[in-house]
Amino acid sequence: MSTNKSNHLHFGGMDMLELAQTYGTPLYVYDVHKIRENAKAFVDTFKQLEVPFQVAYASKAFSSVAMLQVAKQEGLSLDVVSQGELYTALQADFPVERIHLHGNNKSAEELDMALKHKIGCIVVDNFYEISLLENLVNEYQQAVNVLLRVTPGIEAHTHDYILTGQEDSKFGFDLSNGQAEQALLQLLPNENINVMGLHCHIGSQIFETTGFVMAVQKLYQTMNHWYQTHHYIPEVLNLGGGFGIKYTEEDEPKPLAQYAEVLVQEVKKQAGHFGLPVPEIWIEPGRAIVGDAGITLYSVVSIKEIPGVRTYVSVNGGMTDNIRPALYNAKYQAVVANKLHEAPTKTVSVAGKCCETGDMLIWDEKVPDSIEAGDILAIFSTGAYGYSMSNNYNRFPKPAVVFVENGQSQLVVKRESYQSLTQNDLSYE
């Protein structure tokens, strides 16, 4: 965080008060330089460690045409999970060979779209999907690359991890009960399906590297078994995303490069141990690319003091633009962007404007005593799963998104209009 001469919050080299005035609030603001820096932290580490790799941006964290153009410029690959995300990637002219399709419940239409556009690979998740895919590739006589999504039995939590005895996840094929092997054996004979390798994703907002290391170890036990019994050697190992970021002072993530480094070292170690070639290593960070590169600007509207209890500062957004506090009890930090010179001495809670008690953005944040209607509140680290999980509850239009870079700002997603809110409504007479 930095200030400029006027004591306004400076973000991405720009005055946030000016931005709020120009584009209105609520407003999502992204520092594009920071997005690039986060992407480079991963890409450069893989390059230095001299392993073949792909860093696929998990676009569910924040998908828009402009964002995917930046991802493309940074040489990232792309993880999409729906026709909508794939469509956005195509609109951004994203190189199709670097797009990977995910999903635990892909429809025939989604698979068909992926095949038509010849995307890089499909991450196969279940037996029903295998039958859909087999029908399509046989009909089209078209080759497709797939990864097998497996559940390695590591359940990662925010700050630690536990090893689950039995898998209980809607995603992927279990390693422990032989379903992953059954899936492999079903796919291998199909000449149109190239099983490039394995995929696993152990969770999200993970700080400790131990869970990732354990996942690699688990995968290698399986890979060794499959090599011994079926002579199958994966070319690709996709270790998913989930690298944690800092939301509040309590969060202590590792530097992004460290996550990549630990993964590569463990893969090399395991490959050496089992005498297997080092595969191409793919990862899928979403939050780690965009999370701390985005902030949200709100206008302070009403303030309600309940003496001796709490002060509610209501802003002109809420769970419609950031559902994470209501959904996950996620914590954020904020500042009054036009009063950085004043000491934050007053404890308030930041409320949204939805008709819902749970619509709170922050409980107990320190702000200047003088906080008042018209101030601009900036909430940090809202770049991941903010806009992408936004909604129109109470018929609030979704906010605009602005990119800032090199002292310039650019509108990249327009503010939703009231007309667009009703454009799909039909009258009933």
Ligand code: LLP
């Ligand atoms: N790869 C796969 C297969 C995933 O399921 C996910 C996230 C990612 C990569 C990216 O994870 P990341 O690096 O962003 O942690 N809405 C939640 C997060 C759900 C993540 C779901 N999958 C949130 O707001 O925290």
